[in-house]
Amino acid sequence: MPPLIRIATRTYPPDVGAAPFRLRALARALVAAGGEVEVVTTTPAPGSAPAPRDAGTSVRRAAVLRDADGAVRGYLPYLSFDVPLTARLLLGRRPDVVVHEPPPTTGLATRAASALRRTPYVSYLPDVWSQGAVAAGAPRPVLGAVRLAEQAALRGAAAVLAVTAGMAAEVVRAGVDARRVHVVGNGVDVEVFVPAPPDGPAGGPAHRGLRAVYSGTMSEWQGAEVFVRAFAELAREDPGARLTMVGGGVDLPRLRALAARLAPGRVELPGTVQPGEAARLLGEADVALASLVPGTGYDLMAPTKIAAAAACGTPVLFAGVGSGRDTVRAHGLGAAVEHDPAAVAAALRTWRRPDAGERARLRAWALEHGSLAAAAQRAAAVVLAVAAGRVPG
Incomplete structure (x- = not known):
């Protein structure tokens, strides 16, 4: 039986943005490498394009709060996904590994469910949310809570996927074992982002x-x-x-x-x-x-x-x-x-x-x-190593 990888994310296509594109690329890379993928995510925003269907990937969706632009953005929308997430991750076949994206509350829910099911999880880190909270001018109590949640999620992960070397170094400074932090890079779909025709x-x-x-x-x-x-x-x-x-x-x-x-x-x-x-x-x-x-x-x-x-x-x-x-x-x-x-x-x-x-x-x-597919292949290799019990280090 192929390994089952469950991805927990508040945003997935047909949502548009770097995060949903990155996670779909990861799902495709995992399937191409022999895995089976289940995505636990949200219902699309009203008026969205049809949700894509990828062989080897199933998607479980649930309603969530969205802002006026249709994005899952802000503390209440985040919590509307994260509060029920632990229970959702406990349903269905036991996965071999779970992958989560930010915010840190998603990481906490993933850590709790993974502990109950005795499964490892991987933190995919495109940015450091505690730094973002500083940039947004969050109150000190909120900033402290975000930092604690982020550190708890990252320290419990079998592996952390960082998109830059600098971000990996920041994670290590926050107390994560350097052997569990892997730089996978980032990028775009180079089959979609192409030059204009010569006569354009x-x-x-x-x-x-x-x-x-x-x-x-x-x-x-x-x-x-x-x-x-x-x-x-x-x-x-x-x-x-x-x-x-x-x-x-x-x-x-x-x-x-x-x-x-x-x-x-x-x-x-x-x-x-x-x-x-x-x-x-x-x-x-x-x-x-x-x-x-x-x-x-x-x-x-x-x-x-x-x-x-x-x-x-x-x-x-x-x-x-x-x-x-x-x-x-x-x-x-x-x-x-x-x-x-x-x-x-x-x-x-x-x-x-x-x-x-x-x-x-x-x-x-x-x-x-700058190829997203190449970055996804590097990320998938780490995730599958964790699923197989070969925690990379």
Whole structure:
């Protein structure tokens, strides 16, 4: 009988975002390696696309609280999934291993159910939530509770999957045995995020204005406001310039109001779009935008925006700090500046449109370093080793 791997997550396709894409890729990699996967997750948001069906993967869904944008985001929505999760994980066939994603309360529920069923579990860590709580300005009691929950979940895991080396080091500093922490990387679906056709807008007339695209979450620690303010300066000088910002997040309503005030009609913020549409916009852009606010504690994040842009052959302008800035500079993926509207505007004024050779080089880098499927295969190898009783170390 193939090993059964149960994945506990508040978000899974048809939800759109880095987390659901990463977990579906993991499920596919596990099945391809001979496993059987069951996902314990939430019912889709109203109006979602049809839920995908993957051979070897079954999905158990339950109702959950969602915010006005349809996302499972915020303490009450998290708890609406996590409170019943322990009982849900106790139902059905006993798994060989359970994999959970953040928030830390999901990890606590997973740890409790795994203890009762005597099964190991794996923590998949795309970010450190206690640092995010600091960035969001959480009250001290909330911050303390998040940190304790996160440490309890991680210390009880048979293995921890970290997406960056810096994040792995942070987990070890928090008291997790370094032998149980594995860096698996991150990325995007390089079959979806592809360059624009050679005769498409990316290769259009040189006299058209600059096309800039931001694709991804807009929250406190991204600080995407810096691009709206910078573009308002550029728009006064370049009547043909356009900025498109796709994605959701707590900052979206505020950014829409700011764009309407500073650059009316020049900034589009349509909200979350399907991956294929995001890929089209990135492939047709002259520059992709990514950012991280200094001092939030999120310096360890590896924004998938960078891999998505490179896979589409588009250079990145990164504003801020952290591993994203370092990646852009080290691999020649574009440019990095301070998280400051004037610095961003200055970079955009002199931006050189990428030619075919540069787009091909960026695409090649993404195929080698930014493939989500390759990251999922590395993660699946660790999960299956835990399922087989060969706890990696």
